[in-house]
Amino acid sequence: MTASRDEIVVGVDLGGTKIEAVVVRVRPDGDFDVLARDRTDTRASEGYDAVLESAATVIARVEASAGVRARPIGVGMPGGVRRSDGAVKNSNATCLNGRPFREDLRAKLRRAIAFENDANCFALAEATLGAARAYRDGVVFGVIMGTGVGGGVVLQGRPWPGLHGIAGEWGHHPVRFGDDAEPCYCGQRGCLERYASGPALEARYAKLSGQRHSATEIAGMYETDPHAREALSSLCEAFGRGLATLVDVLDPSCVVLGGGLSNVALLYTEGVAAARAQVFNDELLTPVVKNALGDSAGVLGAAMLVAGERAHAG
Numbered sequence: 001m002t003a004s005r006d007e008i009v010v011g012v013d014l015g016g017t018k019i020e021a022v023v024v025r026v027r028p029d030g031d032f033d034v035l036a037r038d039r040t041d042t043r044a045s046e047g048y049d050a051v052l053e054s055a056a057t058v059i060a061r062v063e064a065s066a067g068v069r070a071r072p073i074g075v076g077m078p079g080g081v082r083r084s085d086g087a088v089k090n091s092n093a094t095c096l097n098g099r100p101f102r103e104d105l106r107a108k109l110r111r112a113i114a115f116e117n118d119a120n121c122f123a124l125a126e127a128t129l130g131a132a133r134a135y136r137d138g139v140v141f142g143v144i145m146g147t148g149v150g151g152g153v154v155l156q157g158r159p160w161p162g163l164h165g166i167a168g169e170w171g172h173h174p175v176r177f178g179d180d181a182e183p184c185y186c187g188q189r190g191c192l193e194r195y196a197s198g199p200a201l202e203a204r205y206a207k208l209s210g211q212r213h214s215a216t217e218i219a220g221m222y223e224t225d226p227h228a229r230e231a232l233s234s235l236c237e238a239f240g241r242g243l244a245t246l247v248d249v250l251d252p253s254c255v256v257l258g259g260g261l262s263n264v265a266l267l268y269t270e271g272v273a274a275a276r277a278q279v280f281n282d283e284l285l286t287p288v289v290k291n292a293l294g295d296s297a298g299v300l301g302a303a304m305l306v307a308g309e310r311a312h313a314g
């Protein structure tokens with residue numbers, strides 16, 4: 001999806017503690033300017049109506065400071081909706097769960113609003129404005145590796161949430177089996193997230209060395225500390241297994257990494273080499289790149305939900 005002219009769109013990133021909103025001008029080639037940016041507390045502890053009020057307030061404020069009004073709005077938020085009744089599920093702003101937040105926000109603001117989960121917004125931002133822009137006419141897989149492991153699929157510039165809204169959820173696919181497979185909170189064993197998340201890297205290092213360090217510190221110690229080296233190799237191996245499966249199933253045009261572990265340089269060399277050794281092909285040409293938009297990807301991706309054709313279709 002590529003717009004044929006400049007567009008001005010509003011994006012909202014609704015997190016458990018903060019709501020951020022931006023007004024963005026997007027050019028057809030994917031260059032963009034942030035015209036205004038604002039944030040406020042989600043006020044989740046004050047309940048459902050307070051969150052609705054917070055979202056409406058920050059949207060009004062950001063539009064006023066950019067000098068625009070009643071633009072299409074895209075909203076990114078954790079979790080999804082139940083297909084049967086539109087109620088929010090799995091949100092970390094727990095007062096939203098089980099409530100028809102999407103419909104209520106639309107009614108409050110009296111305009112069309114597009115919603116996606118935050119992983120899909122990350123993938124959409126990087127696919128249209130960021131590190132995978134060159135591949136936006138293809139399939140981009142956006143990976144989030146931080147406290148958990150998630151992801152999102154973008155197909156020709158549009159998010160592809162899938163039938164159940166779980167497309168891209170590669171973190172709960174097993175990469176270890178048998179006695180080696182650690183139990184996961186999801187009920188399965190050996191999930192990628194148990195080996196390729198920040199907490200997993202920290203736990204592995206602590207088990208090997210008897211000392212605790214953050215994932216960032218461990219990544220910085222790989223040349224001097226053999227335990228860090230081993231923990232990072234284990235991370236790369238698990239990542240490579242997951243990536244090989246992903247490429248076998250989806251064969252994306254580009255994979256872009258986000259989240260705290262996207263700063264681990266070894267993932268792009270050793271991790272990709274591990275995938276190359278396991279993929280069902282004699283070569284692995286998939287570009288695996290680091291995100292370009294950093295923490296802004298979520299809110300920019302939300303804005304991109306309403307760029308292009310859909311903005312005019314409402």
Ligand SMILES: [Zn+2]
Nearest residue numbers: 172184186191
């Ligand atoms: Zn799991």
